[in-house]
Amino acid sequence: EDQVTQSPEALRLQEGESSSLNCSYTVSGLRGLFWYRQDPGKGPEFLFTLYSAGEEKEKERLKATLTKKESFLHITAPKPEDSATYLCAVQLYGSSNTGKLIFGQGTTLQVKP
């Protein structure tokens, strides 16, 4: 069964304390991996797409990386405004026409000042 697992479920950091969020996947054929940020009471906001192992994408304090089994979202020197739930999703080759994604459960990040 195709599956996406995110860890940890929740993460508390002090401002400036760098860390990583993990997204591991067991799927039949990965077409792309997506990271989203979701603020409380709002819809997810697209961050990154990764397509092949070794690929990296950066945006401000966030860097996403991809291997054949997992992806990491590295947060460097986080600020309180980085507090949110981060969602990982994968698209399979069989879903390329429909655009269907399989989502992980998310990691809720809290950054304290």
Next chain:
Amino acid sequence: DVKVTQSSRYLVKRTGEKVFLECVQDMDHENMFWYRQDPGLGLRLIYFSYDVKMKEKGDIPEGYSVSREKKERFSLILESASTNQTSMYLCASSFQGAGTQYFGPGTRLLVL
């Protein structure tokens, strides 16, 4: 700028009522999706549509139906609302062949 709008941010309905949730996108996307999000359960796909008048069941279609008469509009219908349908409902859209989905702001539905 990418825009997905949902008809209501908050909705309170009574058990047994028929409920319509509407989603509109202005990006000419072929694919549209309805999810519900509950604490501890993550995002669960209810229905999706990859073309006008086309629809496919997602992982939890029971108790729901959908309508897509125009490319930009995708409606979710709760035929007879029940308390276990209290949830956050999220609409999303994407281009055919592309995985990136763009989400609306969500509708928080409370069924009493």
